[in-house]
Amino acid sequence: MxxxxxxxxxxxxxxxxxxxxxxxxxxxxxxxxNGKGEAFSPTDLVAAALGSCMVTIMGIVAEREGVELSGMTWEVTKIMQAQPRKISEIIVDFEWDAGTIDEKIIQKLKNAAKTCPVALSLDPNISQTINFNF
Structure with a gap:
């Protein structure tokens, strides 16, 4: 289907x-x-998918560990190259007050993000720069 x-x-x-x-x-x-830029471009959606996927997979791990991710935010920067026109880098900057959460759980969250399905599906020539500010 x-x-x-x-x-x-x-x-x-x-x-x-x-x-x-x-x-x-x-x-x-x-x-x-050549467009109007009035909505997400297809490559914007690819970049957005990376951040959303990372947080979704971190959320699964967080629920399993009894941790609440509420308040986590992220910004995504997409960098295009000219010839051929394609995404060359996606930068994801996460912000979150982890409080007193154990460092082992923090590491599990970071590992989960880096191994989300979108991260693993992107061409290896697309640089993924991930900044965890927590």
């Missing part, structure tokens, strides 16, 4: 519908690549 159904809306814009939830996402080409 398909995961999503998509359509081209014209003017370098696409619409995707997640079939299980009905959630829709629109993409737009970025301004530096």
């Amino acid at each position: 398909p995961t999503l159904k998509s359509s081209y809306l014209g003017n370098l814009r696409t619409q995707m519908k997640h079939l299980q939830s009905g959630t829709e996402v629109i993409t737009d080409a970025p301004v530096d690549n």
Whole structure:
């Protein structure tokens, strides 16, 4: 069964519908690549997926360890190269007040993030710079 159904809306814009939830996402080409930049670009979604996947997998570990990740935030920076045009680096900066959480659990969270499915699926030529500020 398909995961999503998509359509081209014209003017370098696409619409995707997640079939299980009905959630829709629109993409737009970025301004530096002939688009309007009015929505996530496809490569923005790749970068966003890395951060979200990392936190999701950390959340699974945190629940198992009895730790609450509420309040964790992150910023993602996507760096493109010109020839050929592709993502060259994704930087994820995590911020979280870990309080008095044991260092062994902190290390488990970091390891979980670095081995999330998206991190493992990205081309090894895409540099993943991950900063854990906790």
